[in-house]
Amino acid sequence: MNAALLGILSYLGLGVLGILFGRGRLAAVLALVAGGVTLSLWAPEFPEGFLGGPPLGIALAGDFWALGIWGLALLLHAAVLLHGWKKEGLFHAIITVLIGTCLAGGVSRDLFNLYIVLELATLLSVILVAKEGRSPAVWAALRYLLLAGVGMILYLFGLGLVYGRTGLLAVSALAHADFSIPSIRIGVGFLLVGAAVKTGVFLLGLWLPPAHGQAPTEVSALLSGLVVKLGVMTMARLAEAFPVEPIVLALGILTGFGGLIYAIWEQDLKVFLAYSTVSQLGYMLLGLGLENQEAGLFYAVAHGLFKGLLFLSAGSAIEGAGKRKISELRGGLPWPAVLGLALGAWAIAGLPPLAGFPGKYALALSSPIWAKGILLGLSLGTAASFSKLLPILQPKNGDQAGGIFLLTAAILGLGIWGIFLFPGLWRLNPWLEAVLPAGAGYGVYLVLRKVPAKIRRLPLDWAILSALLTSLFLIAVVLFA
C-alpha cells in the first residue's frame, strides 16, 4: 500500500509543483518515472488496508481494477506526453495532476473517496477541455460541469442514505450489509445514478459527446481512454457491494445501442469517436452486469488504448487537414494518422490480432446465449459505424507522431498477450465470429449510407431533465426489483 501511496503522492505533488513553477514537462516525465517504479513495486497486487487505521480510515486495495487502471493511466500518459510534447508546460502539469487523480481512484475502495476522486477528475477535465478558450469547447465544458454536478449531488444523497443506515463507507464492508432495507435500496439507486452520469451512460451522461469531441486532441484521448473508466470502476465497486448487476446489465444494453445510433450517422470525426465511446461503454457495463468483472476490466483497458490511439490519430488528421467533417478529410492525411485510424478501427471492430479481439471474446466466454446475441449486434453496429472511416484512409506525407506508435504497439501487445491468455482463441470459431460481424457491418454501412438521417442532439435543458427522469426511473427499479 505504501508504494501505491508514494506513487499517487509523487504524481499529485509533481503536478502541483509543475503548475506553480512552470516546469510542467519535466514534472510530467519525473512523475511518469515515479509512477512506473511504484507500480512495479506493488504489482501485481496488495491486500486491502485502511489509510488512517480501521474502521474509519480510507479503504485502499491493489486488486485487478487498480492494476488495470494504473497500467492504462501510465501508458496513456506516456503516449500523450509524446504526442503533445510541444505543448506548453502548464498543460502537461495539469494532465499530471489528472493522471495522479486517476491513480488514486484506481486503488480506492471507499465510496466517499471515490466521490472526491470523481469530482477532482471532473474539475481537471473541465479545465483541460476549456483551456484553449474556443467558445464551442468552453460551452461543452460548462455543459459537462453542470451535468456532472447534478450527478454528484445525487451521489451525495445516496451516500448519506447508505451511510445513515449502515454507518459504513468501505466497499468490502458494505457487501455484508442488509440490502432489503428500503432506504438502503434508494440510496444505492442514487449512488448508481451518480456514477452513471459520470460514466456517460446513455440518457444520463449526455455531456460526454460534446465534451470529448471539442476537447484538444490529447485531452480527448485521456478523457475517453481513462477518465470515463473511473466511472466504470465506480460502477464495478457498487456492483461488488450491492446486488445491482441486472440494472447495470440493462444500462449497458441501452448505452451500447443508444450510442451506436448516434455514432452511425455522426459526421464530425471527433464527435463520432465520442459517441462510439458511449457505445463501447455498453460492452464494459455488460461485463459488469454479467458478473464477469475481469472481462469488463480487460475490455476497459483495451478500449482505453485503442480509443486513445483513435483520438490521437484523429487529432493529427484534423490538424493536418484543417477540417473536422469525415467526408472532407479524404486524402492528404499524414501517414501516422492514417496508420492509427486504420489500426484503431481494426481493433475496435474486434478483428484479430489486436486488443479488441480477446476483449470481445472474454466478454462472450461465460455469458448466456442471449448476451452473445447482444454482443454480436454491438460488434456489427460498431463495424458499420467505423466503416465510414475507410474512404478517407489515404496517406500522403509524414509527420512525427511518437504517441501513435506507442499506442499501436500497446494494442498489438495487449492483443497478442490476450490471445495467449485465452486458450480458446486457438480455434477457428472465434476468428470467424470476429470476422463475420465485421464483414456484415460493412454491408450494413453500404446500405445505411443511402439513408439520410438527421438525429437531433439533446440541448442542455433536455439533457438535465432526461438525466433526472432516468434517475427517478432507475431508483424506482432498484427499490422495487
Next chain:
Amino acid sequence: MEALSGLALAVALAGLGLWAMVTRRNIVWKLLGLNVASGGSILFLVALSHRPGARPAIRGLGPGPAVDPLPQALVLTAIVIHFATLALALALVIILTEHRHTQDAKRLEEEQ
C-alpha cells in the same frame, strides 16, 4: 423531529435547485440552482448525523452522546468541492459572455 425537518428541508432545497436548473434559460441561474441543490445535499449529510439530545462533536463540551462526527468531516470536503465547481463554472461563464455576448443556454447551444 429536528432531524426530520432538517432532512425535509434538504430534499426541498435540492428539488428547488434542480427545478431551477431545468427551467431557467440563463446559465447564471442554472449555476445558482446547482449551488442551492448542492447546499441541499450538504444539509442532508449534516442532518443525518443528528442524534436526539446529542451535543456537537467537539471534545470537552461535557458528558452525554455526541453526534456522529464522520458525516461532518465528509461535508467539509464536499463544501470545498462545490465551491471549486462554482468558481470554475463562473469563470467559464465569463469567457462565454466575452466571446458570445449572451448567457442564454438556448442561444449558446444554437450558434455552434
